[in-house]
Amino acid sequence: MADCLFCKIREGEIPADIIFENDDMLAFRDVNPQAPTHVLIIPKKHISTVNNLEESDEAIMGKLFLTAKLIAAQEGVSDEGYRLVVNCNEKAGQTVFHIHMHLLAGRAMIWPPG
Numbered sequence: 001m002a003d004c005l006f007c008k009i010r011e012g013e014i015p016a017d018i019i020f021e022n023d024d025m026l027a028f029r030d031v032n033p034q035a036p037t038h039v040l041i042i043p044k045k046h047i048s049t050v051n052n053l054e055e056s057d058e059a060i061m062g063k064l065f066l067t068a069k070l071i072a073a074q075e076g077v078s079d080e081g082y083r084l085v086v087n088c089n090e091k092a093g094q095t096v097f098h099i100h101m102h103l104l105a106g107r108a109m110i111w112p113p114g
């Protein structure tokens, strides 16, 4: 997608601190971290929001969670715990319209979230 920030990171057109990559997924550190560990995990396929998911995306979304598990282990936060967040559309706080999962860890998380 031409005007998508995360597609540009995927293509290497915008630099990012990439910590994991395979055929389907890319993970990099959030430029504005909200916790000591704050990683964004994206499917390489451009999908704007959760609302745009199709049945055929089922496997990719499964891989997104499995990648989160792997990154948590890689970051050493599996046992202490971490939060996974996917924002959908403006009211939820989505600012980049390429589906991404936030992996946040390294501090106590409060509930309800802001």
Ligand code: DGP
Pocket: 005, 014, 016, 017, 028, 029, 030, 031, 032, 040, 086, 087, 093, 094, 095, 096, 097
């Ligand atoms: P969301 O609000 O859920 O759409 O999250 C978008 C996140 O993307 C936000 O936490 C900040 C992060 N972000 C925005 N621009 C960049 C960038 O250029 N590089 C990186 N690494 N992260 C970015």
